[in-house]
Amino acid sequence: MRTVTLGPAGTYSHRAAGAVADDDEIEFRESVRDIVDAVADGDAERGVVPIENSIEGSVTETLDALADRDVAVVKEVITPIRHGLLAQSESFDTVASHPQALAQCREYLDEHYPDVTVEAVASTARGVELAREDPSVAGIGHPDNATGDLEVIAEDIQDRRSNATRFFVLAPPADRSEAGGKSSLIVSPGANYPGLLLELLEPFAERGLDLTRVESRPTGERLGDYLFHFDISGGLYEERTQAALAEIEEIAADGWVRELGSYDVEHVV
Numbered sequence: 001m002r003t004v005t006l007g008p009a010g011t012y013s014h015r016a017a018g019a020v021a022d023d024d025e026i027e028f029r030e031s032v033r034d035i036v037d038a039v040a041d042g043d044a045e046r047g048v049v050p051i052e053n054s055i056e057g058s059v060t061e062t063l064d065a066l067a068d069r070d071v072a073v074v075k076e077v078i079t080p081i082r083h084g085l086l087a088q089s090e091s092f093d094t095v096a097s098h099p100q101a102l103a104q105c106r107e108y109l110d111e112h113y114p115d116v117t118v119e120a121v122a123s124t125a126r127g128v129e130l131a132r133e134d135p136s137v138a139g140i141g142h143p144d145n146a147t148g149d150l151e152v153i154a155e156d157i158q159d160r161r162s163n164a165t166r167f168f169v170l171a172p173p174a175d176r177s178e179a180g181g182k183s184s185l186i187v188s189p190g191a192n193y194p195g196l197l198l199e200l201l202e203p204f205a206e207r208g209l210d211l212t213r214v215e216s217r218p219t220g221e222r223l224g225d226y227l228f229h230f231d232i233s234g235g236l237y238e239e240r241t242q243a244a245l246a247e248i249e250e251i252a253a254d255g256w257v258r259e260l261g262s263y264d265v266e267h268v269v
């Protein structure tokens with residue numbers, strides 16, 4: 001299946017995409033938004049995007065793109081993230097990587113390379129490409145990318161030993177499934193009053209539906225207006241999930257609710 005993910009080759013998203021597609025089916029895009037657009041516009045059958053990291057939290061670019069375009073989530077892929085520092089030699093003065101990777105290695109960089117310039121680029125593999133072209137640049141990325149003139153200067157440089165990222169596998173809305181142990185939805189309540197968030201949470205709590213993630217994001221329209229992203233451990237096929245959603249639809253009658261779908265989780269090493 002034609003699958004788009006964050007490029008160039010060698011990103012963590014590319015590794016996660018390996019769980020759903022063969023390498024010759026994978027195409028690269030330069031941003032999460034381009035991936036979501038490609039799936040929403042029917043240019044690709046699947047898209048793989050990072051959604052949440054155990055150190056840095058949600059990938060807000062992904063949350064916002066999911067709120068803007070109609071796509072389904074058909075699988076979750078979880079992979080451990082172990083960063084390497086890759087360069088042609090020890091004499092570099094710039095470290096280039098994806099903002100999430102730079103943030104996950106902040107303490108390491110402050111301690112070992114307090115004077116380097118930190119440069120945010122579109123992906124970890126793009127930072128590694130820059131390191132391959134320029135001896136004054138080091139990249140942070142998966143150590144497997146240290147090919148050719150590149151050396152692994154240091155391994156496991158993330159600030160916590162356990163560092164994992166969740167990826168969503170996206171599909172066109174017609175492929176949305178109600179089967180699967182987890183579900184995601186986005187609620188834009190179209191209202192703002194005391195206790196609104198509490199009201200939105202109650203339908204889940206009353207039915208013993210565990211919330212595995214709650215995020216609020218600004219709607220971008222007015223300061224203080226939010227939409228909410230929920231992940232629940234329950235499938236849309238379940239009667240209790242449908243009952244909770246019916247209540248939420250009522251609360252959000254002046255806004256909208258998007259069911260992204262139900263899915264299962266796959267762990268990839």
Ligand SMILES: O=C(O)C(=O)Cc1ccccc1
Nearest residue numbers: 011012013098100101123124
């Ligand atoms: O840049 C990448 O390799 C990505 O796939 C995004 C990312 C960055 C850092 C941790 C997990 C995913």
